[in-house]
Every structure is written in structure tokens, then in C-alpha cells.
Amino acid sequence: MSGSGHVGRFAPSPTGRLHVGSLLAAVASFCDARHHSGEWLVRMEDLDPPREVAGAADDILRTLEGFGFEWDRDVWFQSTRDEVYRAALADLTSGGFCYPCGCSRKDWSEHAVYPGTCRDGLAAGVEGRMQRFRLEEEAMGWHDEFLGEQSFQAGTLGDFPLLRADGYWAYQLAVVVDDRSQEVTHVIRGADLLDSTPRQMRVWEALSKVADPIPCARYGHLPILTNAAGQKLSKQTLARPVEVAEACVLVDAVWGWLGQDQSEAWMASMASGDSRAMLTEGCRIWNRNRVPAGSIQLQGWGQDERPA
Ligand SMILES: [Zn+2]
Secondary structure (H helix, E strand, C coil): CCCCCCEEEECCCCCCCCEHHHHHHHHHHHHHHHHCCCEEEEEECCCCHHHCCCCHHHHHHHHHHHHCCCCCCCCEEHHHCHHHHHHHHHHHHHCCCEEEECCCHHHHCCCCCCCCCCCCCCCCCCCCCEEEECCCCCEEEEEECCCEEEEEEHHHCCCCEEECCCCCECHHHHHHHHHHHCCCCEEEEEHHHHHHHHHHHHHHHHHHHHCCCCCCCEEEEECEEECCCCCECCCCCCCCECCHHHHHHHHHHHHHHCCCCCCHHHHHHHHCCCHHHHHHHHHHHCCHHHCCCCEEECCCCCCCCCCC
């Protein structure tokens, strides 16, 4: 696609149809990557079969196409990458970055985060149920592409699972392994994932020590869309799916929520009903500095209501 070296991605979970919250992340990550002459990848995060909906992955891809998005390379499905995650876990284990934990959630229910019970080894007679990443106690921070300086204390996060007790790979491991494999340089996503970022940066750095050294991605967190009750739009809050027939009005709404300007070409493309041309123009005029912080409460967009 280009020699800029910039690689962005959009990574939906096929737990339902695309809604405006996920559309916002798609538009922002797409325009940010293309504005910087970069590649834009699509990856299906289908690692949690109990939450997935049959046909949702195909539906999301068809919807993205219908809106006029074009992605580079083949779409990756995390469900096909078990061996790669297993190898990464082995690397992390050999480097001492993770440990088996035999606790169930009720064993540490009095704590806000996992208190590290099994850090120094399992108690006699206890079997490991999962693998946890060892988060060293030191300040963590990054310069967010939209939010500026961010900092976290490891103690407020706790050691987190890489392999879950139910046998599924944890999101935090799979995302980092895939971002590294695809040499993603810019992770642009919703601010609901803000506290995943320090975890993922640590896993990334650990893997760079025990496997291929790959420069850590930069991260940018987008405003969260909420319904009239202040809940994040999601399948759980019955966010209304986006329809290709309404692509122009939806892309224009998302563009406004991202704080972006409408150029004359943007308005002309919208008037002619061409959402693909709107996105192409959006890639040209995208301005990171205009993306607002915080959440955006939508009236009349949350569920079962049509855009005005
Ligand atoms: Zn434990």
C-alpha cells in the first residue's frame, strides 16, 4: 500500500452487528492511517465463543464494505492463531514474566484487583487454573495521540490473565501478539480500553525481550459514545446496528463527534449519497488535534431510534 511504515487497525469482536460506537473507531482508525499514507488492517477478535454470534463477522465485514472502507492484507481471525499465542506464552514463561494462578475470583473478592497470591508459587495442593502476567510495581505511562500524557500505577491494575481459567486466550495476550505480528504502529480505539493499554505495553515490552524486538505501538483513545442513560453503546446496552442505507448520515454524525471539519468536498459527497467518497475526503482532511476527550452522550441514537 505504501512505504510510510504507518500501520493502523480496526479489531471488532463478532459479538453482534456494527453499531455507531464501533463505526466511530473504524472511521477514526481508517482516516488516521490513510492520512499518514499508512496501511489499515481489519482483525476479528473472535476468542470468546460463548459471546459470539454466528454470522456476525461476515456481517461486520459486509457492512464495512458497504460504507466504503477498504482494508489492506487479509482479515485475520484470532480463533486461527492458537499456536502463535501458545508460543508467546511459552516465551513469557521462560522469561519469568508470568506464573500459574490457582485462585478463583471468590478467593480475592475482598480486593479491587488480584492481590498476587500465587506470585511466589502455588500453595501446597493448589493447581494452576490460569496464567497471569507479572506486573512490576512501577509507574507506567505513555503519550496518548489524543489525550496527551497518561499514567497508571501497576498496583491499581494487578497481575492479569494471559490464559483464562476456562481455557480461552485472554484478550490482553492475543491483542499484543497480533499487533506485534502485524507490526501495528498506531492503535486507535475507544477510551473504554484505556486501562488495557499499560497492560498491553508491558506484555509488548516483555515479548520484545524474549522474542522478536518490535517497537511498541503508539496508542490513541477516542471518546466513548453513551446512550441517554450514560451507558457506553454496546451490544449489552442494545445499541442500534448501523445500516448501509444510512451510511452518509452516519459517517457525517461520527465525523462531527470526532470534532472534524466538513470540507466542501465532504458536503458534496454527502449530497450525492457517496459515503466512500466521504471517507476518502475524510482521510485527506483528518486532524488528530480536533478529536475531543471524554464521553459523548447521544440523544436519540442509542437504541431503536433512527438518526434525524
Ligand atoms: Zn492466584
